[in-house]
Amino acid sequence: MTWNSKLRCFFLLWVLNSNIILASLESEVSAQSDVKDHGEHDNEDYSLERAGSFDQIFKIQQTYLTVQVDQLNSTNTPRAKDEKRRLLKELSRAHGKWGDQHPRKKLLDALFSYSRYFERNIPDVNRWRQLYNHVSSKHKRLLDRTVSYTKKFDRAESLLRQNHFLCEDVVNEALSYYEIGREELRKHIADAEKAGIVADKMSVSQSLKHIGRDWTDDGVSERDGAFPCILDSIQSLFPNRQSSRYKVLLPGSGLGRLGYDVAALGGFEVTNNEVSAYMNIMYRFIETQSKKDAFQVYPFVDGWSHHVTQDDMFYQLSFPSMTMNNSNVILVEGDFTTVFKDSKDKFDVVITHFFIDTARNLMSYFETISSLLAPGGYWINFGPLLYGTGPWVQLALDEILTVTEDMGFQFVDGPESCGSLTFPDKKVRNKEAAYGYSPRALTKNAYHAQSWIARR
Template sequence: MAQGPLSIGSMPPSEAFDSARHRQEKAHLMKRMDRKNGKWGTSHPRYRLLEALFGFNNYTERNMVELGRWRSLYNNVGKKQKRILERRVEYRKKLDDIEELIHTNGAICKSIVASAMQFYRIDQQELDDHMKQASQDGRLADKMSVTQTLKHFVRDWADEGVKERNEAFPCILSTLDMLKVELSEGKPLKVLLPGSGLGRLGHEVANLGGFEVTVNEWSMYMNIGYRHMETYRNRKFFAIHPFIDGMSHHATTDDMLREITAPNAPLNPGVLLVEGDFNTAFNGQEGHYDIIVTHFFIDTARNLMAYLDTIHRLLRRGGRWVNFGPLLYGTGPFVQLSLDEIIAVVDEMGFEFEDLADECGSLTFPEKKVRSKEAGYGFNKRALTRNAYLAQVWVAKKN
């Protein structure tokens, strides 16, 4: 896995990923982004893009409000207690340092906005009008989605995320290497990774060689973060302070305030990002993919059965579905299946489970070929809390 630094230099997004299939997908994307395409509303991709730009644009404002709340709460501490706090820990300075770093992060967020506006051809007036309408409607910019995207830079594209990546990626990559030997017919295997977030796994797959990699993500916050990284190459990186949004679970104040740099490895120019809903973004591509990799993905479904149908529809006969992730269902899913129920349904759909190497964990059920592997998910390796899942891992062949 590539983990090394980049060399200095950058290039505009129009030049960074400029293969024929990138140009074709960009043309399709811009058609989907047109206001006249489909029904205008909160689910329209251009509206969701403007919302994400609104969120990143207002990062500083939203976090300064929260910092103001922290300062106001500190005013409730007694004078004698404050003297101790200021003498021993300089609490006011801590808040002042956070303010400075909010502005530092805000500058990166503005840069992300600028990259996105260039890529998607959004002019300032359109964004200003959207933000003005939001203000008139009393609607605030989304703070959580922006801060979560900044943390995903750590998980996917920073040295500090290597532990989490190494708990999942080697199993997936070694499985793909074995499948390449079995499935390859002298041309690259087509691999799709839905729910790719900021895309690191897809780039690691492409780095193996022998794969044509497509990643897919619905969140426009993640997508514009990814588009920002497409403007970087050679040893160029940006610095963020992703842990200043919360006071909990820090061993030291320095841990909370520390700087993280990303990306820590070059993006592979062969990887293609297709934006949109996994269930609809690939309509017309039935049987197109040799392998679909779902990494921390299937439990995000509103309708898990729709995900399963889409995986089956997009895979060619004899193609493989590689899964790695937990079963943490979100808000209001239509159906919530236990692992044994998923196995039964997938079997009914015509998939055949195949065994995996021991590095993918131990068997979950002695008589089945699904394995379990502990995988962390927490973004901050120095935090005083740990969040890990017993991820379920399988390979299923479409018969």
């Protein structure tokens, strides 16, 4: 059996109030997606390549669905098909020189890390268990009697396993989408471990946390810190969209929620762009979901600090929080400064959301934005200036304004939802925006995010 989902559909269709009733939809899907209770697997080896015959984890399920016509989840639009052809060509081993920077190598590394989620996280729980042995018997009795402290380790382990089942589903979908064979991944993992390479625990953890930010109801408070400014800005620039479709590019799109919200405004054709294989793998999983809140994740179970209650550490989030409609959204995977070089497309808007400070060479970002914008197009920015560990150029805000104005950008004022003016004589606004935190936590990560609209 291949890892591609095999669908044998017999449709009885009739139209009523713009609904399509799909009956007798027989599908082979991963039992990891369908089975809610995974308790029967508690003692299994969770490494994917040692799972034996994966036919065992599939089942045939008959499902009856009712879907709105305008909510159909289409990953088969002409744009999506064209982009997938380009991507698979780039991922081919014959494309370019093989090495650590080859996109297929990066993709396999990320799949390796997802497949090792449980194995990379359970040692932390075991370490806390061992350290707890230093506590006196008297104190242990008190802790267990009052807060059931020993059970906390078991609960953490159990939920890490649940997250691992999700990671398995994500890997399975990725193997199908990217047309990578199971044996190729197994060999890659074996070679990596033989070479002493350790799976990247942090990047997988961050992708799970980004689910909470982008695709759960819990993430509304964080999204509301930034999205209204951007959405109000783009609507003010293009108020009449009934007969037009404007092209929007979002580099550094992460798991893609902002792009979907822009598309939902109507009149926009959105291109998300992301370089991280970890984010892209998770995005490919999310974009295929046709059912709201179909999956659960426990994004904070790997951290033991800053919790108000024990339940906050073990908090369950359901996703996606909306019915996916990607008919006007595609993802282009790759480096923003290079992946569009051969494209003839010009965009009416480029939105940089928590992005420009990720640049190795900030000037290359500015040049790429300018080159991709159509004449009269707009650059909308929102985010901080938190430069990374090895940037070639680090500009202060006033320097960015001076440099980009010299490059031909003309700044226009943004809406009040973007906050107050940063400078009395400059058309730049600022507001506090949180990023990557739990609304229940005892700590908060926030910035005085800077926003502007610049016309090319």
